[in-house]
Amino acid sequence: MRTALLASLFVASLASTALADSSGKKIALSNNYAGNSWRQAMLGSWKKVGQQAVADKIVAAADAFTTADKDAPSQAAQVQNLILQGYDAIVIDAASPDALNGSIKQACDAGIVVVAFDGLVTEPCAYKVTIDLANVYGAEEIRQIAKRLPNGGNLLYVRGLAGTSIDADITKGVEAEIAKHPNLKIVASVNGDWDETTAQKAVATVLPSLPTIAGVVDQGGDGYGTAQAFKAAGKPMPLIMLGNRQDELAWWKSMIPSGYNTWSGSEAPGMSTFAFWVAQQILDGKKVPKEVPMNILTIEQPDLDKYLASTPVGGVANAEYTQDEVVKAIAAASK
Amino acid sequence: MNAIRRAAAQPWMLSFVGAVLVFVAAIIIAGGHGAGGMASAAASLAVFTVIVGLGQMFVVTLGPGNVDLSLPANIGLASAVAMKIMAGHNGMILPGILAAIGSGMVIGLVNYLLIAALRIPPIIATLSASFIIQTVDISYGRGLQVKPPPAFEAMSDARILGVPLLVLIALIVSALLAVVLHKQVFGRSVMAIGQNQRAAWLAGIAVGRIRCLTYILCGALGGLDGVLLAGYFRGSSVDIGDEYLLASIAVVVIGGTSVGGGQATVLGLWGAALFLVFLQIMLNTLGADAGMRLLITGLVIIGVITVAGGGRRARR
Known part of the structure; x- marks a missing residue:
């Protein structure tokens, strides 16, 4: 009995030195x-x-x-x-x-x-x-838009859930960076709550009153819904920043033949x-x-197929x- | 002149007046642009509130205490059931729609059994049922957005003579249910129970059966709404019906249906649903931030219900 106990103690001490x-x-x-x-x-x-x-x-x-x-x-x-x-x-x-x-x-x-x-x-x-969402996401989206829309234009900002620190951080970066690009102007912002349905509804309610939108800044999970709202309203499709969702990536791929080249990023x-x-x-x-x-x-066009293949439908x-x-x-x- | 006065006294009138006022305000804020686009967007979005509102209206009309708080969870589950059964195949659209309605009917039946067999008040029975439904939905749908088949997507965007197909569907459903409510024995029984359950029972109405059918009807409409939402918003999700908890009750009350039961109006639901959507359009156009939007929406609903409720008490 005693030897067994000693033996197990010995094993335990061995194990503890071997393991973290x-x-x-x-x-x-x-x-x-x-x-x-x-x-x-x-x-x-x-x-x-x-x-x-x-x-x-x-x-x-x-x-x-x-x-x-x-x-x-x-x-x-x-x-x-x-x-x-x-x-x-x-x-x-x-x-x-x-x-x-x-x-x-x-x-x-x-x-x-x-x-x-x-x-x-x-x-x-x-x-x-x-x-650092303000920099690597919020400000980066504006930099990506500025790169793709050298002539500038009107932007729509689809924000996340109001009152959250994530929404506040991303917005801080968006606002700081857009000040450096005088030809880009946010003409309206709505809350899409990072949700395709909410985003589609919110964008649908604000679109009729807006001038032509060249680009959409958002916070991910809302890009596909935003695109559907533009489609339903019969408006020209703007450059929509995406958030790595499978439906957003699949939609991006379907838009590539028309020369659509956007950027996708998300935690x-x-x-x-x-x-x-x-x-x-x-x-x-x-x-x-x-x-x-x-x-x-972050996902750019060359990596799109790779990530699309590894992302489950709806994920x-x-x-x-x-x-x-x-x-x-x-x-x-x-x- | 008399006709105008009669119309103005109708309980549904207030909601339409409100809708028109907010619509005009939105057009003014937008500087006169996009009135057509706004009206079209409003009609498309109002459809979903009207359909759940119809279900809620029948339940509320059963009398004090009757309410279905499981609608958001019901809608979420139905959207997942429909999209999973359709699984992207055009041939499975009809089975998917029927399954969603079926799932809603089962939920309605369960709600009634909780209320009648276990004698739980509807407010608690349907709220606790919604937690169970939501859990079933999360484990069944795994939080994934399953997309609708292409033909169902096309159907959701289709227009007939410029009117969205979904709006036509909602109009047909509304018309049918208006007939059921006002001309059929079932609808008259619902109102009789709402006016005085005991008197209705003494008059020979099968109170239990009618209440059961009413909750099933409400569940079925929630299921129908779930599948239509999943088509319009391109996929199912657990919280696709979240906003219809308050909205379904608000449109019933703002529309002029009596909160105490016994009186209902289908027409008012449309006015109220359009009113709520126009309110969102106006606030988004105004550029109000989220806090301000929620604050104003809440205050307006309280204000309208106070005015509408006061008027109704005076008439009694």
Whole structure:
């Protein structure tokens, strides 16, 4: 009996030296919405990479939790549940930049590592996977439009969900960059809520009163609906920036014969896996800065077929991140 | 002169007056441009509110407490069922439409069973049913937007003599249901139950059966709306029906149907649906930001219901 115990202790100590320190740690994903293709792909990528990491004994658990409704109070309650359930790290896509700060502070105080991505939080104790959306997305769209419309023209801006930090950030970049291009003018903006249906409705209501639109700035997930609204109203098709959705990419491909050349960019849903590896590195005892920047996934015409082939019908172009990529990103951010 | 006064006293009149006023305001804001485009966009978008509004109207007419809050979830599921069954094949359009309506009817039946068998108030029964339906939808549709077949897309955009086909479908459905409501035993029974359930029962009306059929009818209209939305907006999605929770109730009330039940008007639904769409067109044309849009929409609905409700109380 005693020898058996000793033997198992010996094996356990061997194993712990062979494996990462995070091998006994549990990571939870706190998510507040699952009703669109982006979030579904985000959860799918998390599951894929998380299960593999559990199978490889890198972490003990990588569970995903989604609240029943979109609002912040339900997610705050969910975070408190995760604290009680004894997770070592919580990776969170937050419903609000500050409404969850109280719960997140409680988690930090309980010694839990909190890593926010996509929907970020302002609580200073949380680690953040940041994307400079203002520059790499908002301003970049205007640069791409300016490149394709050298003579300028009227722009329509289809914004995201009002009141979200994502919408505010992208808009900041759009406004800053458009000031540098006097021949481009935003003549109207509507809220498409990153949703084809909402975007199509919103654009349909505003189109009849607008002059000829040369380009559409948007925030992804709304490009196809916007195109349908232009088509239904019988207006000439403008240059519409796209957001990596399969229907947007397929529509782009169908427009290529007419010389249509646009640009597509969006956060890859697999960024949840980037946040996962950041959490794992912290649990592993690595030194990680409070902010780890990453880039968005952009698609230009030569890559279109490749991404179209790998994106499921109705889904969004995706890329998952490896531990190595994240280790490199952390090293770059630490400099 | 008398005819005008009679028309002005009709409960549905107010909604049309509102729609015209907001339409004119939108044209003025747009500087006189695009009136035709606005009217066409408004009619196309109003269709979807009218169809769910018809279902909600029948349910509300059953009397105090009756309401179907499962419509948004019902629409979302029906859109997914229809698109998955059609699976992009033109030959499967009719089965897809029928399946969507069937899915809505099943939801209506479940709603009624929750209300009648488990004695749960409709507001809670239909709201909790909607959580279940939404979960079924998410696991069935996986959040993917399945596209409609090409012929169904073409149908959604088709126009006959300049009038969108969807508008014609909604007009036909409205006309049929107006006849059912005012001329058929079923419709008269719904109104009788709404006026006094006990009196209706004593008069020999099969109250349970009529209520059950009403919830099924409402579910079927939600299902029909789901498939039409999926065609017009090029694909199913879980939250495609989200805005019809408030909208379906708002058009019923603004349209002049009595919130307390027993009185209904199909015509008013059209006025109210057009009013709400024109309001969105006006606010978007004005360039109001999202907060301002929601604020004004809310205030206007409260204002109209106060005015309309006050007028109705006075008539009683």
